[in-house]
Amino acid sequence: MPGMLQESMTPKIIAILGSPIPDGNTARLLNRAVQGAEDAGCVVERVDVSSLRFRPCMEIFQCLHIDECAIEDDVTPYYRKFREMDGLIVAAPVMTMGIPGALKSFMDRFQVFFNAKYMRRRPLVSSEHKKRRRTLFISIGGMDIENDFDCSVTSMKAFCDIIDCPYWGDVLQNNMDAIKDIATRPDVMQAAYEKARTMCTLIRNDMPGAPRGPPAGGRSER
Numbered sequence: 001m002p003g004m005l006q007e008s009m010t011p012k013i014i015a016i017l018g019s020p021i022p023d024g025n026t027a028r029l030l031n032r033a034v035q036g037a038e039d040a041g042c043v044v045e046r047v048d049v050s051s052l053r054f055r056p057c058m059e060i061f062q063c064l065h066i067d068e069c070a071i072e073d074d075v076t077p078y079y080r081k082f083r084e085m086d087g088l089i090v091a092a093p094v095m096t097m098g099i100p101g102a103l104k105s106f107m108d109r110f111q112v113f114f115n116a117k118y119m120r121r122r123p124l125v126s127s128e129h130k131k132r133r134r135t136l137f138i139s140i141g142g143m144d145i146e147n148d149f150d151c152s153v154t155s156m157k158a159f160c161d162i163i164d165c166p167y168w169g170d171v172l173q174n175n176m177d178a179i180k181d182i183a184t185r186p187d188v189m190q191a192a193y194e195k196a197r198t199m200c201t202l203i204r205n206d207m208p209g210a211p212r213g214p215p216a217g218g219r220s221e222r
């Protein structure tokens with residue numbers, strides 16, 4: 001069945017919007033990244049975290065014992081989707097020097113993955129699958145300060161480790177209070193597109209049975 005084979009070889013990417021504004025600057029950068037991922041031959045499922053109805057982690061700790069969260073809500077389908085995906089793109093503004101609360105609460109719910117990996121020593125993602133998984137982090141901040149992204153990047157790297165989707169790269173732009181409209185910075189828009197396309201080409205090249213080819217742009221990034 002060539003169609004089915006084709007489908008299984010097509011990398012699945014999840015693109016998360018962590019801003020509550022569906023057409024803001026963060027969303028526009030995510031749109032460019034999604035375009036890059038699609039141009040690299042991936043299928044992309046987009047999720048706007050602010051449209052999900054869910055609770056934060058309540059420390060019930062059922063996931064210490066089994067691979068399932070005790071809470072059933074809009075996060076529940078993402079446990080399976082996060083196991084199956086081949087790559088992740090997360091776009092979020094800086095809020096109070098870190099990840100916006102709704103997105104952070106979404107990330108905290110992946111303690112299910114943490115306990116499986118570190119407590120029961122039975123990761124939810126196989127080592128073979130992990131080899132091709134990668135994450136791109138896109139973030140903007142209003143302030144013109146050097147350490148604007150320190151907390152967000154640290155948090156995102158921890159999350160990537162927990163879900164076994166390694167932090168591959170980022171596009172970070174501070175000083176948005178002065179820039180105001182990200183469309184006035186085509187270099188940043190282009191970086192979102194190019195990094196997503198490169199990452200997703202690497203993922204596609206690592207899919208089982210994929211014909212070997214150079215990464216987009218001939219770069220040697222892993």
Ligand SMILES: Cc1cc2nc3c(=O)[nH]c(=O)nc-3n(C[C@H](O)[C@H](O)[C@H](O)COP(=O)(O)O)c2cc1C
Nearest residue numbers: 019024025026093094095096097140141142143176
């Ligand atoms: C609640 C809140 C907290 C914020 N905290 C910070 C901050 O600590 N540092 C910073 O650089 N920008 C901060 N900002 C500014 C946003 O990061 C900035 O306006 C960004 O461009 C918003 O992107 P968006 O419109 O796509 O959501 C904050 C904005 C909000 C709404």
